[in-house]
Amino acid sequence: MRIRTVALLLILFGMFGVLSLTYAQNAPEASEKGKQVYENSCAHCHGTEGRGDGSAAENLLPKPRDFTRGLYKIRSTGTGELPTDQDLFDIITEGMPGSSMPPWDTALSANDRWEVVAYIKTFYDGFKEAETPPKQINLSGKVPYSEQSVETGKALYTELGCVECHGNIGRGDGTSAPDLTDEWGFQSWPANLTQGWNFRGGADTEDIFKRFVGGLAGSAMPAFEGDSFPGFGLTAEESSRMIELDNKDEMTEAEEEESAQLYEKYDAAVDIALNLAEGTELSAEEKQIYDDAMKVVYEKSWHLANYVKSLMPEKRPEPAIGNNVLRSQYIHGELPEMDNAAWETLEARYFPLVGQIVIEPRQFNPTIDAVNVKSYYNDTEVAFLFVWDDRTHTTDETDEETGKTLEDALAVQFPAKVPQGPTAPKPYFLWGGRLPVYLWHWKASAPEQVTELTAKGVNNAEVQEAQGELKAQATYTEGQYKLWVKRALKTEDKKDLQLDPGVFVPIAFSAWDGANGDVDTKRVMTSWYTFVLEPVPSSKRFIYPPVIALLSVGFLFGLRAFVQRRNSEE
Amino acid sequence: MSLFTICLIILVGSWVFLRFVVGGIISVPIPGSVIAMYMGLIVIAILVHISVEDSLFREFRRPILETLVDDKRRLHRRVLVVLIPLLLLGYTYSIIAQRANPPGSPRDAHPSPPLELTYKDEVIGTMQDVVNPFRHYEKDDPEAFRAHVENGKRVYHHNCFYCHGDHLDGQGHFAPYLQPLPANFQDPGIIPNFQESFFFWRIAKGGPGLPAAGTPWDSAMPIWENTLTKDEIWDVILFLSDYTGYQFRTFGEAH
Numbered sequence: 135m136r137i138r139t140v141a142l143l144l145i146l147f148g149m150f151g152v153l154s155l156t157y158a159q160n161a162p163e164a165s166e167k168g169k170q171v172y173e174n175s176c177a178h179c180h181g182t183e184g185r186g187d188g189s190a191a192e193n194l195l196p197k198p199r200d201f202t203r204g205l206y207k208i209r210s211t212g213t214g215e216l217p218t219d220q221d222l223f224d225i226i227t228e229g230m231p232g233s234s235m236p237p238w239d240t241a242l243s244a245n246d247r248w249e250v251v252a253y254i255k256t257f258y259d260g261f262k263e264a265e266t267p268p269k270q271i272n273l274s275g276k277v278p279y280s281e282q283s284v285e286t287g288k289a290l291y292t293e294l295g296c297v298e299c300h301g302n303i304g305r306g307d308g309t310s311a312p313d314l315t316d317e318w319g320f321q322s323w324p325a326n327l328t329q330g331w332n333f334r335g336g337a338d339t340e341d342i343f344k345r346f347v348g349g350l351a352g353s354a355m356p357a358f359e360g361d362s363f364p365g366f367g368l369t370a371e372e373s374s375r376m377i378e379l380d381n382k383d384e385m386t387e388a389e390e391e392e393s394a395q396l397y398e399k400y401d402a403a404v405d406i407a408l409n410l411a412e413g414t415e416l417s418a419e420e421k422q423i424y425d426d427a428m429k430v431v432y433e434k435s436w437h438l439a440n441y442v443k444s445l446m447p448e449k450r451p452e453p454a455i456g457n458n459v460l461r462s463q464y465i466h467g468e469l470p471e472m473d474n475a476a477w478e479t480l481e482a483r484y485f486p487l488v489g490q491i492v493i494e495p496r497q498f499n500p501t502i503d504a505v506n507v508k509s510y511y512n513d514t515e516v517a518f519l520f521v522w523d524d525r526t527h528t529t530d531e532t533d534e535e536t537g538k539t540l541e542d543a544l545a546v547q548f549p550a551k552v553p554q555g556p557t558a559p560k561p562y563f564l565w566g567g568r569l570p571v572y573l574w575h576w577k578a579s580a581p582e583q584v585t586e587l588t589a590k591g592v593n594n595a596e597v598q599e600a601q602g603e604l605k606a607q608a609t610y611t612e613g614q615y616k617l618w619v620k621r622a623l624k625t626e627d628k629k630d631l632q633l634d635p636g637v638f639v640p641i642a643f644s645a646w647d648g649a650n651g652d653v654d655t656k657r658v659m660t661s662w663y664t665f666v667l668e669p670v671p672s673s674k675r676f677i678y679p680p681v682i683a684l685l686s687v688g689f690l691f692g693l694r695a696f697v698q699r700r701n702s703e704e
Numbered sequence: 705m706s707l708f709t710i711c712l713i714i715l716v717g718s719w720v721f722l723r724f725v726v727g728g729i730i731s732v733p734i735p736g737s738v739i740a741m742y743m744g745l746i747v748i749a750i751l752v753h754i755s756v757e758d759s760l761f762r763e764f765r766r767p768i769l770e771t772l773v774d775d776k777r778r779l780h781r782r783v784l785v786v787l788i789p790l791l792l793l794g795y796t797y798s799i800i801a802q803r804a805n806p807p808g809s810p811r812d813a814h815p816s817p818p819l820e821l822t823y824k825d826e827v828i829g830t831m832q833d834v835v836n837p838f839r840h841y842e843k844d845d846p847e848a849f850r851a852h853v854e855n856g857k858r859v860y861h862h863n864c865f866y867c868h869g870d871h872l873d874g875q876g877h878f879a880p881y882l883q884p885l886p887a888n889f890q891d892p893g894i895i896p897n898f899q900e901s902f903f904f905w906r907i908a909k910g911g912p913g914l915p916a917a918g919t920p921w922d923s924a925m926p927i928w929e930n931t932l933t934k935d936e937i938w939d940v941i942l943f944l945s946d947y948t949g950y951q952f953r954t955f956g957e958a959h
Binding site for chain 1: 769772773781784785788789790792793794796797800801803804805806807808857858861862863865866867869870871873875876877878880881882883911912916922924926927930931947
């Protein structure tokens, strides 16, 4: 080989080496620089002492991390382990969706982020005292996504008791959801597994797998260690056989013996796991049993991760901005009722909700992600279907502090009069001001009723005298509200908004989650979006285009005839 | 290659270049009206070129005439007599059946402030002359200045950072779902272009306080004079420039 080629190869390898270093590296020694960056960018939430008690922390939930306990939710490491430096760096870089931790990738240089990693490690001595690097979760046995795997994961989801917090189909509405607290005693809502975009540590299958195997330290989410699996130490077939036998009312003698054998194997494996946890040396045979058992557990965990992945859309829906406005579809005849399959054929528009932080009392920590809306209209009426996830069904709770009644609710807001032209002012987005808004207010305690209001400000709303123009139906199932509302396009009431096809009408929403303390101005809301009764496409579209096509044919023939005539004249 | 083919290639090539190369690979998409303008210019240039001499014009139209009448071009003719009406049919249909889109939201990004700066109903002074009452501490009493900045930081993180962000870059965790987006104070075009009194006005009066030129009043900026004291607003303004390192615009004595 020529020297030049060798040199070139060496340079390439060198570059590769440097690249791989930047990919996974360890934090530098803690320095003054790290402290400085931390105090400038992090301390207002996490506190100068790293206790998660900065001045902003008061209003936040989830609370900013307390670094003094060494408990980190998002790790690539096993349960009870500290995070790797790379884990900490990644969290700072990418932020934690669904919380107030933003991504710092543009605000801080990679160097600064590494300095911060080094500095926050000084808040917990465990990092210094650790003799071995934290043990990372082995991701090598990944089970590819398949319907079969999802089915297996779904069964495990029930067997492992995930439903208790995350609910039957994953909307975070399990029976114990409202009572969960974290290590510090703060409320800890279980994740809504259908909203992957709010997963703190990302929603790739690998991420889900790591959260499941390693747990979210400090939160109510435990790590699912091997022996907490039903049928630990058994193969997949054996464990489903065990459950099958357990569920039998009566067993034959042979079956009883089979069951006893399975239980014996299971107990033995659990004993080994306990011994291992206590630090007992395992014999080679025991080690083999344990390793085999863990292999099954990991495989099951991948199935579970695939199942959770199957619950969510691929990405967060696009908000209904720009031309992506809420378009009500025209249909002939009766408008579909709430349960009608006709609603399935419409694509919902997605209206993300943010906390109301303008007027006291404010809501800094929303629990309702968004409201999804569909609409149909006919010659005389318009119907809407509003769908939103809420972990709890609250109709009548009392707020301990204020004594006010807390309940779930939704309000749909229109201007009382449609602004004419793009520069015409709209009413103030928060329930109007100088210009009034027209509101539909629905409350969970009276699900068949929608109250019409006129408001000139959030604390200046009047119930309209003329009511009963709105028909409503509502259900709450599996952590999700569905509200169906129907109204005439034109009403007698002068305070109502009158609807005409083709007119772009501003629309906005407010929602209340009673279990999150929402009441009055404490709520989640949107600013103005746009709604239109999509005009029936003009029938001209079947007339003009063929006429123009025919004319063009005539023109071409005419042109040819003209040229021919002229040629023959020449 | 005939002159006609060359002209056709130039036309189609220019359109592809503008639409996909300039307005895609190199930069952001170009508005349709701008592309139409450029294409118009190119058509005019071609017309000028072919009409300079009679021979050029004859050369240009030769293939057209041939296609229309020549027996050798029968196949071309048949394809075109189907293709042209079909294209026109599709184009007219797409224009007529196009669904209406909502009007855009024209908005004055830098609305002109009123002449007088007020807090609630109290007149503070004229917009041009009012200065931050704590700004002078920066030179006179650095310790007091720090205390005001720290207080501004506290107020910011209790009220503003949800939208304007930890880094003051307008990317708070509530920001993505607000229209228009919250102001980005790290943008070098923001703080240095305004006096502190302008910021006081925008903070105190919020979205609803915008003048008619600021309509349609979509801004979610609250009226902070309802929540914050006058001093708190001035402190936040100190914090904004202290954290970002940008100086507010000043008039009067030279530096």
